[in-house]
Amino acid sequence: MEGSSSARVLVSTTLVIRTRTRNGAFKDGDLLVSKEGIRIVPQNEVETPPPIKPSDNQLNLADIDTIKVIGKGNGGIVQLVQHKWTGQFFALKVIQMNIEESYRKQIAQELKINKSARCPYVVVCYQSFYDNGVISIVLEYMDGGSLADFLKKVKKIPEPYLAAICKQVLKGLLYLHHEKHIIHRDLKPSNLLVNHRGEVKITDFGVSAILASTSGQANTYVGTYNYMSPERISGGEYGSKSDIWSLGILLLECATGHFPFSPPEQGEGWNSVYELMEAIVDQPPPCAPSDQFSREFCSFISACAQKDPKDRQRAHELMKHPFISMYEDLNVDLAAYFTDAGSPLATF
Numbered sequence: 001m002e003g004s005s006s007a008r009v010l011v012s013t014t015l016v017i018r019t020r021t022r023n024g025a026f027k028d029g030d031l032l033v034s035k036e037g038i039r040i041v042p043q044n045e046v047e048t049p050p051p052i053k054p055s056d057n058q059l060n061l062a063d064i065d066t067i068k069v070i071g072k073g074n075g076g077i078v079q080l081v082q083h084k085w086t087g088q089f090f091a092l093k094v095i096q097m098n099i100e101e102s103y104r105k106q107i108a109q110e111l112k113i114n115k116s117a118r119c120p121y122v123v124v125c126y127q128s129f130y131d132n133g134v135i136s137i138v139l140e141y142m143d144g145g146s147l148a149d150f151l152k153k154v155k156k157i158p159e160p161y162l163a164a165i166c167k168q169v170l171k172g173l174l175y176l177h178h179e180k181h182i183i184h185r186d187l188k189p190s191n192l193l194v195n196h197r198g199e200v201k202i203t204d205f206g207v208s209a210i211l212a213s214t215s216g217q218a219n220t221y222v223g224t225y226n227y228m229s230p231e232r233i234s235g236g237e238y239g240s241k242s243d244i245w246s247l248g249i250l251l252l253e254c255a256t257g258h259f260p261f262s263p264p265e266q267g268e269g270w271n272s273v274y275e276l277m278e279a280i281v282d283q284p285p286p287c288a289p290s291d292q293f294s295r296e297f298c299s300f301i302s303a304c305a306q307k308d309p310k311d312r313q314r315a316h317e318l319m320k321h322p323f324i325s326m327y328e329d330l331n332v333d334l335a336a337y338f339t340d341a342g343s344p345l346a347t348f
Contacts, residue, residue: 121172198334248304
């Protein structure tokens with residue numbers, strides 16, 4: 001009898017393993033056993049696995065399949081990946097880098113901040129891994145790519161859409177600056193991601209800036225310094241208002257279709273990163289042409305792009321600026337704009 005009972009258990013276990021569902025549960029007929037408990041599921045009911053939440057801590061690299069590479073930069077790549085059991089899509093940032101111990105601790109701290117961030121205007125970081133010189137960061141997947149990608153398609157972004165974009169970015173900066181006490185340090189179009197729902201979210205706060213500074217690759221500096229505030233370039237003390245400078249510069253670039261600081265000889269480009277840095281520090285701050293843009297937009301850019309950080313407004317002050325609210329009556333549809341205007345929505 002005992003042997004027969006053991007055999008029945010073995011057969012039953014084998015049967016259950018064969019009917020494992022995508023979310024890691026076990027199903028035998030109408031009996032479903034999962035981490036939520038045991039319940040009866042009618043045969044005709046489709047079991048939809050619940051999406052993985054950042055707080056679940058149940059992701060590991062062995063459980064995800066790579067779909068394709070969707071981005072490159074800062075010494076690494078970004079892949080579109082899919083979780084094997086739930087079918088959920090994520091973006092996996094993989095950075096191969098030999099990191100000194102002092103920088104490793106700093107990066108670990110930044111990754112902790114990423115993991116704890118909970119804001120609708122900041123890209124969610126689900127999990128981070130470090131193994132043998134490779135950092136892997138599992139992030140929320142934003143199917144519209146970056147604002148830099150989008151700008152390549154449309155060349156310029158009209159004011160009503162810029163106001164809607166800016167409002168979301170400011171809400172993200174409010175969260176980082178005032179709730180988490182974080183300075184982004186690398187705010188630029190490629191670090192603002194969009195999706196088909198019209199959402200704009202900040203990504204890459206801290207980690208990429210640190211990694212770029214340790215990589216020894218001179219070509220990574222130009223992209224980083226383009227949007228850097230004068231006080232940071234000069235090596236002085238800086239605070240959250242350095243992000244506000246970056247916001248003003250990137251918005252002006254999106255509005256005009258070109259980077260606000262022009263090289264000495266048009267069309268020749270910058271001879272060196274130092275020439276660009278000198279221009280940012282020594283030239284007058286850029287402004288929006290009053291004959292092309294509204295008075296409110298020109299005023300907003302001026303409130304951001306002040307050489308002296310004391311003269312710049314903070315994120316909570318800019319939220320009250322007339323430019324942010326002047327187009328609200330138009331019910332601007334960013335979702336349709338990102339999709340219809342040529343947003344590089346990823347296909348699977």
